[in-house]
Amino acid sequence: MNTRxxxxxxxxxxxxxxxxxxxxxxxFLATPMAQPQAGGLAQKIxxxxxxxxxxxxxxxxxCFFGSAAYLASPSEGKNAVARGGAEAAVLFGVxxxxxxxxxxxxxxxxxxxxxxxxxxxxxxxxxxxxxxVLRAFTGDGDAERKFAAAFGVLGTVNLPIIHxxxxxxxxxxxxxxxxxxxxxxxxxxxxxxxGFIAMTLVAIVLLWLRTRLALQVASLARVEEEVLALDPTDxxxxx
Amino acid sequence: xxxxQTQPNADTRTPESRSTExxxxxxxxxxxxxxxxxxxxxxxxxxxTFVFIFLTWKKQNQIAARLGELDQKLRAAQPKx
Numbered sequence: 001m002n003t004r005x006x007x008x009x010x011x012x013x014x015x016x017x018x019x020x021x022x023x024x025x026x027x028f029l030a031t032p033m034a035q036p037q038a039g040g041l042a043q044k045i046x047x048x049x050x051x052x053x054x055x056x057x058x059x060x061x062x063c064f065f066g067s068a069a070y071l072a073s074p075s076e077g078k079n080a081v082a083r084g085g086a087e088a089a090v091l092f093g094v095x096x097x098x099x100x101x102x103x104x105x106x107x108x109x110x111x112x113x114x115x116x117x118x119x120x121x122x123x124x125x126x127x128x129x130x131x132x133v134l135r136a137f138t139g140d141g142d143a144e145r146k147f148a149a150a151f152g153v154l155g156t157v158n159l160p161i162i163h164x165x166x167x168x169x170x171x172x173x174x175x176x177x178x179x180x181x182x183x184x185x186x187x188x189x190x191x192x193x194x195g196f197i198a199m200t201l202v203a204i205v206l207l208w209l210r211t212r213l214a215l216q217v218a219s220l221a222r223v224e225e226e227v228l229a230l231d232p233t234d235x236x237x238x239x
Numbered sequence: 240x241x242x243x244q245t246q247p248n249a250d251t252r253t254p255e256s257r258s259t260e261x262x263x264x265x266x267x268x269x270x271x272x273x274x275x276x277x278x279x280x281x282x283x284x285x286x287x288t289f290v291f292i293f294l295t296w297k298k299q300n301q302i303a304a305r306l307g308e309l310d311q312k313l314r315a316a317q318p319k320x
Contacts, residue, residue: 041273045280052284091291095284102280105271202288209295216302223309230316 009208016201023198031191042106047191049099051199056092058203059085060156067152076218079145082152084210086131093125108172116169120162127155140221
């Protein structure tokens with residue numbers, strides 16, 4: 001079972017690496033530049049910015065399901081998924097914020113505006129950072145886990161608000177794809193579609209890594225308790 | 240060449256005009272270069288990803304080492320029990 005899982009992980013990792021390389025080649029060799037109002041050459045940030053946002057939603061969804069399931073019936077696996085989802089969501093949120101700010105500098109002339117979508121998105125990233133910090137600094141007891149899980153649910157409830165903020169409240173953030181959007185040139189759509197596939201694979205790999213890490217941390221705590229029970233004088237295990 | 244296009248004629252400028260009017264120019268330099276912004280965005284995104292993977296790898300190594308250490312202690316303690 002472990003060998004099969006290891007093989008599946010290796011295949012996913014290889015596919016993610018190949019997809020990323022192919023995505024970068026597609027962006028720079030096969031995708032035309034956009035109009036100057038969209039940022040011209042800087043618009044190529046879009047092909048990572050949007051898939052990063054989508055990957056944050058994916059990891060946020062994993063955090064939500066892990067957290068909600070943990071609140072319903074606690075288990076190590078559910079806690080690990082909730083924890084891994086929040087950590088990966090922070091990474092993709094940071095990627096999206098960095099890329100968005102640099103693109104905005106070119107397209108809007110400023111790094112940041114308090115636009116509804118940007119503000120709700122920042123709020124979500126801050127909530128996921130709060131979940132990660134809470135888990136890192138408050139111990140790993142059941143109460144702390146439940147509190148972090150409640151935060152994880154809250155962070156994901158905000159995600160649909162981000163998505164519809166631009167349609168409901170307007171703002172500077174463009175709506176190119178989806179309802180009300182003007183669409184993309186076919187070559188641009190192809191590259192963006194490929195970006196979604198590549199980022200899905202990266203999100204799966206990172207979620208897998210962080211979930212496995214969270215499970216290992218839990219195993220370590222359990223073994224340390226066993227050692228302490230056998231030898232209460234063991235100072236290393238008691239730490 | 241660009242200086243000649245962007246700078247108004249020095250002889251016609253007065254201290255008053257410097258603060259009360261804007262002069263249209265052609266070919267003025269941009270405040271932010273698309274190349275620099277694009278490169279920075281990609282570099283920062285990949286640095287963030289690699290730091291994340293490195294920290295995960297480092298933590299996993301620490302846990303594996305600690306688990307091995309504790310496993311040895313458990314094995315050593317079992318005959319006593």
